[in-house]
Amino acid sequence: MQAAAPAVPRRAVIGAGLVALAIGLAAWAGLSGAALAPASTDYQFSRGTQLATGEEARMKADIARAAADDRLHLRVIGHSGTEGDAAANMRLSEDRAEAARGIALAAGLPASRIDWVGGVGGGDPLPRGDDMGDRAYQSGLARVTLIWRLQP
Template identity: 50%
Template structure:
């Protein structure tokens, strides 16, 4: 009887690390710029997805409202970060999170926000939200399907 050792996919930890690093860079960059006085984080809002790349009911209208606040001021920069839950294939989650971020970015572009005032990335499930007391695993995973949109004011 022979046994085969199961090898872990070396790309999986690497991709998770890259996604986490991108998240840290986006967040860290915003904080660093705020510290040196180059930018001020005005606010971050989360927008839920119902499934796949479909925004939940009412979320597109709310997203448009946040993006509209950035349009008239050339100093405002919008950072869009797509997220997924933590279950399932990490590569598929990373791709889905990027698609979710692009959905929000397409809305921003359609409203007239130029690409030089827009940063868009997906980070998969590498930045999970804490599970609320009494929240089911399914509800928790569903709540993590989102894009976070941060409007920064650059000086």
């Protein structure tokens, strides 16, 4: 006659199941949270509202890829340098944002998926490298940022 296997207490089975469920939910929340995190890309301007060489093509390609997913929505933020008249810098940054919005629409992104378009002037500068000259630094600030957010 074989000895009976020791019985596992019901509480232990339920407890192990709850722990497994909690771990699974935590993993799912972490993965979905990462998927919902916004992704941003900067595109440089050479002067005024003229994108630097190659930037318009890069922007159009990025927008075309994102336009294929109906859940992706766009925010457009224009930037300018930090020197000069603050009001003029604000207008320039807004014009850059509107230029990028026009490119997005021309690339096939529906207007309903563009959540916000605006400028921040020189109010959101990039970090400055120690070996970077003033002219190079200010040139790098002339940009537009596209932020893609997944709308579940």
